[in-house]
Amino acid sequence: MFTILVANPKGGAGKSTLSTNIAGMLASTKQRVVIMDLDKQQSATNWLSRRPGMLPKIMSWNEQTDMEELRTFAPQWMVIDTHARLRRADRTYLLSRANCVLVPVNPSVFDIEATAKFLIKLHADPNVQSGKVAIGMVGSRTDSRTRMAQELNNFFKRSGLPVVMFVPDSVVYPQCARDGVSIYDLPASRTENQIEAWLPLVNWIREQLNRSRTAGVPETAVDVAVQPGVVQIA
Numbered sequence: 001m002f003t004i005l006v007a008n009p010k011g012g013a014g015k016s017t018l019s020t021n022i023a024g025m026l027a028s029t030k031q032r033v034v035i036m037d038l039d040k041q042q043s044a045t046n047w048l049s050r051r052p053g054m055l056p057k058i059m060s061w062n063e064q065t066d067m068e069e070l071r072t073f074a075p076q077w078m079v080i081d082t083h084a085r086l087r088r089a090d091r092t093y094l095l096s097r098a099n100c101v102l103v104p105v106n107p108s109v110f111d112i113e114a115t116a117k118f119l120i121k122l123h124a125d126p127n128v129q130s131g132k133v134a135i136g137m138v139g140s141r142t143d144s145r146t147r148m149a150q151e152l153n154n155f156f157k158r159s160g161l162p163v164v165m166f167v168p169d170s171v172v173y174p175q176c177a178r179d180g181v182s183i184y185d186l187p188a189s190r191t192e193n194q195i196e197a198w199l200p201l202v203n204w205i206r207e208q209l210n211r212s213r214t215a216g217v218p219e220t221a222v223d224v225a226v227q228p229g230v231v232q233i234a
Helices: 015-028 043-049 067-073 088-097 109-123 147-159 172-179 188-215
Strands: 002-006 033-037 058-061 077-081 100-105 134-142 163-168
Touching (some): 002 088, 002 188, 015 058, 015 172, 033 043, 043 058, 058 067, 088 109, 100 109, 100 188, 109 147, 172 188
Parallel strands (some): 002 077, 002 100, 033 058, 033 077, 100 134
């Protein structure tokens, strides 16, 4: 499995929105996707429980998951939606399993300050230092016309990390969360602008997949991948 870790120490940063829409995007291209939900609120799990049965299947991986069913499903992708208080040992373990990390950030001074400290910890990890795990930044609920959006952009520039995308501030995302769908499951007439905004992220994920394959980085098998019980949920 190619594993995408979505992480940020700040609650409400948009981790679940990012995780569920990435999963929906991959599933819409006939990829087999599993979401590991480590968030105490279980937002991604609840989203999956509301997902209409006629849409492409996305499996949930938690302590109640039937491992035989998961192996039969043979997921090609795993999206890990983390909680805010990720312990150091858990962060290290997850980074050892991930192929890339996406860090969503809200345009607020509190979120920027918390994320700056988190990035220092990420950079100190051997898997990041070696280049095995790539980091991409995502602006959450961003209105480019605001001053805070400009401050967020300045923060991204100072980080020296690639800015994968800016998630527009749109009512479509709360509606998707409510209905158990992603923007890729909705009619094109409703999501044309949103799909365009996600293209840079889609291309970045494709680049990381190609990079991992070129570098010969082994993809995690179901039998030895991250086990939900190993990571403590704060």
